[in-house]
Amino acid sequence: xxLLILFGMLLxxxxxxxxxxxxxxxxxxxxxxxxxxxxxxxxxxxxxxTYSMGVVQQSILNQLPYLTKQLQELDMDYHIGAVTxxxxxxxxxxxxxxxTPKYITNxxxxxxxxxxxxxxxxxGGSIIEQGLDAMTLVLSDDYQKTEGDGFLRADxxxxxxxxxxxxxxxxxxxxxxxxxxDKLRPNYPDGSKSWAFHFxxxxxxxxxxxxxxxxxxxxxxxxxxxxxxxxKGFSGSLCSNxxxxxxxxxxxxxxxxxxxxxxxxxxxxxxxxxxVNDQLVPQDSIDGWQYIEGGNLIRFYGNAxxxxxxxxxxxxxxxxxx
Numbered sequence: 353x354x355l356l357i358l359f360g361m362l363l364x365x366x367x368x369x370x371x372x373x374x375x376x377x378x379x380x381x382x383x384x385x386x387x388x389x390x391x392x393x394x395x396x397x398x399x400x401x402t403y404s405m406g407v408v409q410q411s412i413l414n415q416l417p418y419l420t421k422q423l424q425e426l427d428m429d430y431h432i433g434a435v436t437x438x439x440x441x442x443x444x445x446x447x448x449x450x451x452t453p454k455y456i457t458n459x460x461x462x463x464x465x466x467x468x469x470x471x472x473x474x475x476g477g478s479i480i481e482q483g484l485d486a487m488t489l490v491l492s493d494d495y496q497k498t499e500g501d502g503f504l505r506a507d508x509x510x511x512x513x514x515x516x517x518x519x520x521x522x523x524x525x526x527x528x529x530x531x532x533x534d535k536l537r538p539n540y541p542d543g544s545k546s547w548a549f550h551f552x553x554x555x556x557x558x559x560x561x562x563x564x565x566x567x568x569x570x571x572x573x574x575x576x577x578x579x580x581x582x583x584k585g586f587s588g589s590l591c592s593n594x595x596x597x598x599x600x601x602x603x604x605x606x607x608x609x610x611x612x613x614x615x616x617x618x619x620x621x622x623x624x625x626x627x628v629n630d631q632l633v634p635q636d637s638i639d640g641w642q643y644i645e646g647g648n649l650i651r652f653y654g655n656a657x658x659x660x661x662x663x664x665x666x667x668x669x670x671x672x673x674x
Contacts, residue, residue, distance in 0.1 A: 393428055396511070399515050550655060614650075627667075637653055
């Protein structure tokens with residue numbers, strides 16, 4: 353018995369003198385195996401088809417590659433549809449997805465022609481622009497279960513992009529449409545929105561843009577802009593010489609939401625190693641990755657943004673190991 357006690361004391365002294373510590377092993381989050389890389393994005397354009405919008409439609413179409421090109425290059429799973437601002441019974445397009453097919457997917461080969469058919473919709477629509485009412489009709493359960501079947505997916509990141517040179521004249525205030533979208537698209541687990549609203553139009557009475565052929569007439573899209581602010585979307589002036597900048601911002605927002613990688617444990621930041629397709633990625637805010645403390649996530653930038661089918665691995669030492 354005395355020998356056992358002496359042996360135990362000896363082990364205790366050895367461990368103290370050697371400063372033995374017990375740490376958790378390195379953790380690994382492999383997102384190629386987890387269902388956390390959701391590459392699905394559904395984009396709905398609301399296109400004003402009233403008088404004087406023809407030139408605007410063409411201008412937007414010419415610069416849309418700033419939005420769509422990288423989505424294609426990264427092999428994102430996108431659905432793109434469009435609806436006009438006309439909502440009245442005599443309009444065959446009222447509250448319906450425009451054209452055939454009803455929406456474009458990443459599998460369609462004649463992408464440019466199909467996109468043109470969604471954006472260049474003419475100027476013969478109702479002078480009472482009700483884009484938000486048209487949006488709710490297209491995204492309603494009734495329509496999505498019939499003509500619109502397949503466009504809207506339950507697990508996609510929904511983006512609505514409104515193009516109009518006047519404010520919306522739909523029947524309700526902007527909060528009603530925000531509530532509709534919140535119900536349609538509940539927040540992600542981290543509290544962020546799973547939908548975003550963007551707007552190209554007249555942004556204020558000080559905007560150098562007019563709402564039609566009369567320079568003195570301006571109708572800023574205040575209702576649209578409220579939804580932009582509420583959902584942290586982006587807006588741009590239709591008369592801007594650089595619409596591409598706003599489209600690039602929208603693209604960046606979509607890619608950010610789809611490629612942010614949430615870690616399951618809090619890491620020791622200095623221990624994080626990120627690899628894509630077995631290639632180590634530098635920690636860099638331009639062409640690399642950064643750790644975002646507030647969301648406990650890895651965010652990719654620039655040329656380091658991974659394609660949808662990439663193998664992504666994040667190794668790190670858990671913070672509770674210290």
